[in-house]
Amino acid sequence: MNVQRPLRTLVGLPHLLAGYVHQPYVYEHARYLLAGTLFEAARRLLSWVVERFRFRYSLSAHFAEGNPSYEWIVHLLTHEKVWQQSRDFEVTARSSQRKWGVRLSPDVEGNAEYVPTYGRPQLFRWKGYWVEVRRGIFTRDLSVLSDLVEESRRLYTETSEKSIIVYTSNNHWGPMRIWSDVKRKTQRPLASLVLEPGVLDMLLVDAREFFATADWYRESGIPHHRGYLLHGPPGTGKTSTIYALAGELGLEIYTLSLASRSTDDGVLQRAHSILLIEDIDCAFPVLRDSDDHTETEDIDSALASAYHPARPARDAPRSAVTLSGLLNVVDGVGSEEGKLFFATTNHIDRLDPALLRPGRIDVKVEYRLASKYQARLLFERFFPRSRFPEASGHADALGSPTTAAANGATVDLAACFADAIPDHRLSTAELQGYLLSRKMNPVDAVKDVHEWVQRECAEKEKKACSEEKKRHARAARERARKCPLRNKIRWHKYKYVQRQEQRIENGCERSANAMEIVHE
Numbered sequence: 001m002n003v004q005r006p007l008r009t010l011v012g013l014p015h016l017l018a019g020y021v022h023q024p025y026v027y028e029h030a031r032y033l034l035a036g037t038l039f040e041a042a043r044r045l046l047s048w049v050v051e052r053f054r055f056r057y058s059l060s061a062h063f064a065e066g067n068p069s070y071e072w073i074v075h076l077l078t079h080e081k082v083w084q085q086s087r088d089f090e091v092t093a094r095s096s097q098r099k100w101g102v103r104l105s106p107d108v109e110g111n112a113e114y115v116p117t118y119g120r121p122q123l124f125r126w127k128g129y130w131v132e133v134r135r136g137i138f139t140r141d142l143s144v145l146s147d148l149v150e151e152s153r154r155l156y157t158e159t160s161e162k163s164i165i166v167y168t169s170n171n172h173w174g175p176m177r178i179w180s181d182v183k184r185k186t187q188r189p190l191a192s193l194v195l196e197p198g199v200l201d202m203l204l205v206d207a208r209e210f211f212a213t214a215d216w217y218r219e220s221g222i223p224h225h226r227g228y229l230l231h232g233p234p235g236t237g238k239t240s241t242i243y244a245l246a247g248e249l250g251l252e253i254y255t256l257s258l259a260s261r262s263t264d265d266g267v268l269q270r271a272h273s274i275l276l277i278e279d280i281d282c283a284f285p286v287l288r289d290s291d292d293h294t295e296t297e298d299i300d301s302a303l304a305s306a307y308h309p310a311r312p313a314r315d316a317p318r319s320a321v322t323l324s325g326l327l328n329v330v331d332g333v334g335s336e337e338g339k340l341f342f343a344t345t346n347h348i349d350r351l352d353p354a355l356l357r358p359g360r361i362d363v364k365v366e367y368r369l370a371s372k373y374q375a376r377l378l379f380e381r382f383f384p385r386s387r388f389p390e391a392s393g394h395a396d397a398l399g400s401p402t403t404a405a406a407n408g409a410t411v412d413l414a415a416c417f418a419d420a421i422p423d424h425r426l427s428t429a430e431l432q433g434y435l436l437s438r439k440m441n442p443v444d445a446v447k448d449v450h451e452w453v454q455r456e457c458a459e460k461e462k463k464a465c466s467e468e469k470k471r472h473a474r475a476a477r478e479r480a481r482k483c484p485l486r487n488k489i490r491w492h493k494y495k496y497v498q499r500q501e502q503r504i505e506n507g508c509e510r511s512a513n514a515m516e517i518v519h520e
């Protein structure tokens, strides 16, 4: 092995290096290297000092989207015109969705909403302090942060005074966005509701008393929440009552749909003000009837499940909310103090008795289909004398004999209208729909009402008849469930009856007979 060559290289290395060192460009490179190192060290030192300064002399607070405080702070930013520094906007069509949009051009009203995203850090001055959105407030004083939040909340409440804010749970986006759907609704005056006398006053007095006696609740060791259940047929004003109460009491509404699969027990624990659960019977599919299926579907489903037991039943739960989760919200550890809980249902009989016990549901109010009294009030609301002074001149010509005879006096249009409405047969929403179609002509509204009532009642009869058939179908299904040994002959019998029924027009009675054959 030849070792002489590497040795020679080693011996010559110092000479070689000395030769390079004396080259001018090597000095040049070394200088740049040194300057770069010093620059980087200075940069790191500065950022360290700035971070220390920030850490010591600034506060940072996180406002999570989906939480009401996020709404307050964004409103403050809009109010302080911080958006003017913004370079990123989200543009959407104008809607009732609550967004803190701004007008980019003072002359153009437009139908679009420009919402600053505040994606980049923005600096603004607030009450003598520098506030940097996305970073913090430059002060050591913690009270400034609470002042800022309080001020934002006050401004927000002031702005919202004439409207009701409705938060809807929407957890498609993860837990931080639970109440991200915020809507602003015009406040509904209490006077616009037509309810039986005393109902509204009772609810209002009860809710006011509840808030006024918070100390008493605490001292007595009674949880400070109150539950109301408004139950009755659709379109009788249950939801409208809650919205009008919220406006009157200045409360926000947090509404949950139990029918939504995205609602689960975790969502329920995050409510304040009024927690509203509409159609609460949706939470308990076990007790639910399947009214929403047609009769044919019911029979098919009954037989299908009888013949194919592996097929999932129609009563499979639609909601992820369990009864225990719901009870926990209403009065358990998950419930929040100082909260009104409102629930509505069209089927009180389907509710679990555990939910209805006092302490969970303290006040139950039954809403019925419209009475003559309500019909009259509604008519007067639609056609106030101040707007239609000439209308009362027609009243005598149209006057109902019963009212005229009873009063022995001049009848008015509202009385004629009320007289034509049968007690508790039509919903207030239906009456409202009818009056809306004649909203400029009270005389026509009275003239046509008899015919309309007859038509509506006939339709209801028909519907009731079909409900009856459904009940038979449900009974058939129950029997099919209880007796799994149904054979094909029985299946064909059902199919035969179905075909017969299709052929029969207006065949309520005959259909019922046919069903009887099936159910023998």
Ligand SMILES: Nc1ncnc2c1ncn2[C@@H]1O[C@H](COP(=O)(O)OP(=O)(O)OP(=O)(O)O)[C@@H](O)[C@H]1O
Residues within 6 Å of the ligand: 192, 193, 194, 195, 232, 233, 234, 235, 236, 237, 238, 239, 240, 241, 344, 345, 346, 367, 428, 429, 430, 432
């Ligand atoms: N008692 C009422 N007074 C005034 N308006 C009413 C009344 N009942 C119904 N309406 C009108 O009918 C419509 C539906 O009312 P609302 O949603 O309050 O009924 P609901 O009982 O909650 O119905 P559902 O059970 O289907 O939810 C609304 O436009 C409302 O203005």
